[in-house]
Every structure is written in C-alpha cells, then in structure tokens.
Amino acid sequence: MASYKHPCKYCGKLIARDSNFCPFCTQENPLGPMRCPICRYPLEDGAKVCGHCGVSPWSICESCGKETFLGDRCSNCGTPMVIVCPNPDCRTRQSPASKKCIKCGKPLR
Structure with a gap:
C-alpha cells in the first residue's frame, strides 16, 4: 500500500500522512483537526x-x-x-x- 504525502496545513510542505508534528515548521496536528492544547x-x-x-x-x-x-x-x-x-x-x-x-x-x- 502506498503512503502518499499530504500538505501541512500550516506551511504547505508535503509530510507523511501519519505525522503528529510537521518536521519543517514544527507545528502540532499538521494534518488533522485542530485540537485543544490543554485536553x-x-x-x-x-x-x-x-x-x-x-x-x-x-x-x-x-x-x-x-x-x-x-x-x-x-x-x-x-x-x-x-x-x-x-x-x-x-x-x-x-x-x-x-x-x-x-x-x-x-x-x-
């Protein structure tokens, strides 16, 4: 199964689809929905x-x-x-x- 890269919602660079952090801009949740930083x-x-x-x-x-x-x-x-x-x-x-x-x-x- 191919693992396609997706754009980071913050910086637009292509990253792995299972990324929890963008390796380029270091933002959390670069692909999924915004999440509360507390809970x-x-x-x-x-x-x-x-x-x-x-x-x-x-x-x-x-x-x-x-x-x-x-x-x-x-x-x-x-x-x-x-x-x-x-x-x-x-x-x-x-x-x-x-x-x-x-x-x-x-x-x-």
Whole structure:
C-alpha cells in the first residue's frame, strides 16, 4: 500500500500522512483537526473556546502582537510562546499548554 504525502496545513510542505508534528515548521496536528492544547479535544473551525474544557485556544503573541493558536510557537512569526506563572513567589516561564504551573502547581489561568 502506498503512503502518499499530504500538505501541512500550516506551511504547505508535503509530510507523511501519519505525522503528529510537521518536521519543517514544527507545528502540532499538521494534518488533522485542530485540537485543544490543554485536553486534546477536536476543535471546530472558528471555535472561540474548547467545547470540552472551556479554555480559549487563542492567545496574542507578545512578539508580533497577532492572534495565534495556543501552541509552542506563534503561527505567524514562529516565536516560542510562553506564559509566566501568576504566583508572585514563582514566576516560572513555561509553555502555555498547561492548566497548572509546572513548578508550584498553581492555576495558570
């Protein structure tokens, strides 16, 4: 059985049809439906919040100021996306795809 390549929905380069990440632009879910970065629930086009956990999958990139999908990198400029723990005693910088701080365990949102 032939394994045809498909275009990444982010960068358009051809990738294997079972890819979980694009090897070129490093985006997650390059072929399938958009998924919530917190609970992995499939998102409908235009969704403002996840229908499963209620988290908004969108954020504003601090580097370019544009709205981007909440992932490891800005989908516009490629800058790594980070969130700072709101706990004044912690302030750990981390990936925004988590509900709790990786260091102190306090809620990030």
